[in-house]
Amino acid sequence: xxxxxxxxxxxxxxxxxxxxxxxxxxxxxxxxxxxxxxxxxxxxxxxxxxxxxxxxxxxxxxxxxxxxxxxxxxxxxxxxxxxxxxxxxxxxxxxxxxxxxxxxxxxxxxxxxxxxxxxxxxxxxxxxxxxxxxxxxxxxxxxxxxxxxxxxxxxxxxxxxxxxxxxxxxxxxxxxxxxxxxxxxxxxxxxxxxxxxxxxxxxxxxxxxxxxxxxxxxxxxxxxxxxxxxxxxxxxxxxxxxxxxxxxxxxxxxxxxxxxxxxxxxxxxxxxxxxxxxxxxxxxxxxxxxxxxxxxxxxxxxxxxxxxxxxxxxxxxxxxxxxxxxxxxxxxxxxxxxxxxxx
Numbered sequence: 001x002x003x004x005x006x007x008x009x010x011x012x013x014x015x016x017x018x019x020x021x022x023x024x025x026x027x028x029x030x031x032x033x034x035x036x037x038x039x040x041x042x043x044x045x046x047x048x049x050x051x052x053x054x055x056x057x058x059x060x061x062x063x064x065x066x067x068x069x070x071x072x073x074x075x076x077x078x079x080x081x082x083x084x085x086x087x088x089x090x091x092x093x094x095x096x097x098x099x100x101x102x103x104x105x106x107x108x109x110x111x112x113x114x115x116x117x118x119x120x121x122x123x124x125x126x127x128x129x130x131x132x133x134x135x136x137x138x139x140x141x142x143x144x145x146x147x148x149x150x151x152x153x154x155x156x157x158x159x160x161x162x163x164x165x166x167x168x169x170x171x172x173x174x175x176x177x178x179x180x181x182x183x184x185x186x187x188x189x190x191x192x193x194x195x196x197x198x199x200x201x202x203x204x205x206x207x208x209x210x211x212x213x214x215x216x217x218x219x220x221x222x223x224x225x226x227x228x229x230x231x232x233x234x235x236x237x238x239x240x241x242x243x244x245x246x247x248x249x250x251x252x253x254x255x256x257x258x259x260x261x262x263x264x265x266x267x268x269x270x271x272x273x274x275x276x277x278x279x280x281x282x283x284x285x286x287x288x289x290x291x292x293x294x295x296x297x298x299x300x301x302x303x304x305x306x307x308x309x310x311x312x313x314x315x316x317x318x319x320x321x322x323x324x325x326x327x328x329x330x331x332x333x334x335x336x337x338x339x340x341x342x343x
């Protein structure tokens with residue numbers, strides 16, 4: 001199998017291209033190539049073109065960058081039976097790999113090259129615009145979170161407010177600008193917004209967003225379902241008071257959140273915002289007025305090193321071993337009926 005490292009030189013604080021090439025080249029016995037991206041969407045174009053031109057060859061593409069780079073590689077590989085995806089996390093957030101126990105599990109190049117592959121789900125994002133349909137491997141979110149994501153993109157390489165602090169900078173901006181966001185959300189035919197307004201909504205396949213926030217503690221990227229969590233508008237004081245539980249991923253079982261959350265598992269979600277809207281798709285911004293979000297079961301093969309311990313829906317399961325037979329937690333918020341929504 002061919003191992004292709006797709007390196008985003010703009011990811012993270014510094015360009016790690018040369019470091020990655022030297023480290024991989026020092027490992028004998030593997031057929032490895034390298035590609036340094038030239039700009040936005042280049043990773044998608046490159047992976048798709050390579051697989052179409054080498055249909056008789058099996059190749060694994062390693063996204064060397066952050067979640068945006070991973071998203072681009074996924075969108076280039078999906079639909080090609082001769083391609084699979086791995087990741088060397090070198091971005092500012094690296095949220096997707098936290099589902100597998102964290103970025104440290106993915107930093108050993110030998111372990112990456114030997115990693116077993118697993119078929120996982122992807123979210124599908126359709127904003128109705130030609131050529132803009134795309135897939136999401138981790139989290140698609142909007143409302144407050146879109147303001148956060150836009151801010152992160154602007155400040156990620158700035159001192160003090162950027163890097164690992166970029167999300168916090170985004171949150172502060174959101175507290176000022178994005179506490180009540182207009183949109184209508186339907187999950188499998190049921191309205192889950194409140195009177196056409198939300199604070200934020202996450203549509204999850206993975207578990208983490210924003211570098212440290214465990215937004216979807218029950219997510220399972222094998223179950224063919226979208227984790228839908230819609231937050232009603234709330235005061236800034238309440239937001240700050242509840243932020244710790246949201247960070248730790250205990251919000252779905254915390255009684256304090258009952259009146260602020262509508263939580264569902266769904267196969268299809270629609271979002272309408274006639275005035276125009278933006279979504280953060282694995283950290284990348286997508287604009288539109290109406291979105292359809294679906295689930296593509298087992299749509300791509302993902303390589304996770306042996307020994308990774310899952311932390312979300314299949315909590316405790318170790319990659320490379322039989323699934324852990326642990327009973328699912330009883331849902332604390334899921335059964336709460338949605339408040340009637342009118343615009």
